[in-house]
Amino acid sequence: MSALKTLPNLETLKFDALHCKIPLALNEITGLSAISLETDYNDYFAGILDSLVKMVAISPRLTSIDFLPGEPESSTEMSPTHSLHHLLKHIPKNAAPLLLHHLGMDGCFLRLDNITIPHLKSLKSLRLTNIVDPSALSDYDAKRQKQVGASTEHLWATLVHEGIWLDDIVCENVSPPFLDYLSAYSGLKSLNLVPDKWDKGSVYSDTQAGRFFANTGPLVQHRGTLEELVVRPKNEGRWCFDMKAPPESLAACPRLKKLGLGVLGAQIKCQALVFYGANAMVRKSRPKMLS
Amino acid sequence: MLIESFQKALIDTVVANLPHLQDLEMSPADSVTRYSPMAGINKQEERGFVHRRMIRAALQYNARLLDQHLPSLAIRLKGAFGSDALFKTTWKVTDAGNDLSLVSVASDK
Numbered sequence: 001m002s003a004l005k006t007l008p009n010l011e012t013l014k015f016d017a018l019h020c021k022i023p024l025a026l027n028e029i030t031g032l033s034a035i036s037l038e039t040d041y042n043d044y045f046a047g048i049l050d051s052l053v054k055m056v057a058i059s060p061r062l063t064s065i066d067f068l069p070g071e072p073e074s075s076t077e078m079s080p081t082h083s084l085h086h087l088l089k090h091i092p093k094n095a096a097p098l099l100l101h102h103l104g105m106d107g108c109f110l111r112l113d114n115i116t117i118p119h120l121k122s123l124k125s126l127r128l129t130n131i132v133d134p135s136a137l138s139d140y141d142a143k144r145q146k147q148v149g150a151s152t153e154h155l156w157a158t159l160v161h162e163g164i165w166l167d168d169i170v171c172e173n174v175s176p177p178f179l180d181y182l183s184a185y186s187g188l189k190s191l192n193l194v195p196d197k198w199d200k201g202s203v204y205s206d207t208q209a210g211r212f213f214a215n216t217g218p219l220v221q222h223r224g225t226l227e228e229l230v231v232r233p234k235n236e237g238r239w240c241f242d243m244k245a246p247p248e249s250l251a252a253c254p255r256l257k258k259l260g261l262g263v264l265g266a267q268i269k270c271q272a273l274v275f276y277g278a279n280a281m282v283r284k285s286r287p288k289m290l291s
Numbered sequence: 292m293l294i295e296s297f298q299k300a301l302i303d304t305v306v307a308n309l310p311h312l313q314d315l316e317m318s319p320a321d322s323v324t325r326y327s328p329m330a331g332i333n334k335q336e337e338r339g340f341v342h343r344r345m346i347r348a349a350l351q352y353n354a355r356l357l358d359q360h361l362p363s364l365a366i367r368l369k370g371a372f373g374s375d376a377l378f379k380t381t382w383k384v385t386d387a388g389n390d391l392s393l394v395s396v397a398s399d400k
Contacts, residue, residue, distance in 0.1 A: 227311075230316060232318045233318075233320050234320060235320050236320040237320075240320060241301065241305075243296055243297050243299075243300030243301065244300075246300055246301075246304035246305060248304070250304075250305045250308075250309075251304060251305055251307075251308035251309065252308075253309070254308065254309060254310060254311070255311055256309045256311065256312055257311050257312060257313050257314065258312075258313065258314040258315075258316070259305070259309065259312060259314070259315055259316065260315075260316035260317075260318065260367075261315075261316070261317055261318070262317075262318050262319070262320050263297075263317050263318070263319055263320075263350065263353075265319065265320070265349070267296075267297050268297050268349040268350060268352075268353050
């Protein structure tokens with residue numbers, strides 16, 4: 001750690017601090033434009049977080065933050081310090097806002113309001129996983145969490161309102177406000193979805209999928225620019241590729257270089273098992289299944 | 292060359308229309324059916340486990356056939372395999388202990 005602060009040209013720092021057993025004095029490093037910190041909850045977590053917050057406050061050139069403390073064991077016990085609000089709280093009030101191009105958060109609260117939005121006006125890349133919605137907390141006193149957190153539905157609606165249009169999105173749980181957001185502009189280059197991580201039922205999920213893949217839906221809105229589309233559904237349904245009704249909108253995105261699809265088990269399972277059973281040669285070279 | 296309905300649909304309706312496609316990833320869902328309190332969690336997990344094993348084998352089979360038809364495409368299986376498995380022009384599968392090792396062919400490109 002001591003050596004890092006002696007590197008005058010250091011601009012990007014990626015820390016995998018999982019199981020870290022030493023304090024990280026990140027606040028001694030200045031001049032960074034990108035910081036990525038992946039960590040977990042251990043005895044040093046509070047100190048690491050504190051040093052990160054102080055580092056952000058003295059890094060006006062920061063354009064990229066990844067704060068990945070991971071999914072909490074219990075969101076009801078999660079501290080409001082796991083939030084973008086907390087990361088930005090030591091930035092002097094008279095300082096110019098950050099020009100963040102990328103923000104990645106995992107296992108955090110996130111609320112877009114007059115404290116956070118000024119730093120996100122230049123945002124082009126957003127990676128959100130395990131964002132905790134405090135309104136869903138059963139804790140009788142989640143007041144502090146609600147000050148720094150909101151639903152992802154609120155997030156997408158706010159991005160539309162603020163006119164912040166992204167090139168690169170990683171997110172979970174597709175909702176109507178997310179589809180509204182995608183429908184409101186064009187220019188998306190990369191979209192990576194786990195569309196139904198929080199199960200709201202097949203009717204809800206299939207409805208969102210139907211709208212997303214529709215011939216005049218949000219996906220087609222980005223056909224001129226989209227190069228990567230990865231959809232990893234947790235449950236089988238309309239988010240999966242259906243060979244009986246393949247979505248035409250996929251073929252309408254000719255710039256795609258990478259495509260990720262979920263599959264419907266029934267459509268690939270039977271033919272494969274029949275084949276394995278009938279062909280000894282293939283059976284012989286069949287990969288061993290993991291247990 | 293053997294081609295079946297799933298691969299044909301995927302090629303005809305999607306891949307054939309995407310001239311720049313380099314990387315095709317297929318992932319199985321965690322479960323066929325959603326969790327139902329009526330079914331009970333143990334039954335649900337048991338079904339999911341069996342489902343994942345079967346889909347895993349079926350996906351490998353399908354990827355192998357797709358790879359024969361689309362030799363320039365990297366075919367990646369994701370999700371149920373523990374780690375990325377990358378398939379391309381040359382399909383190589385080795386068993387190492389209880390683990391499945393699929394040779395990365397990214398360097399072939």
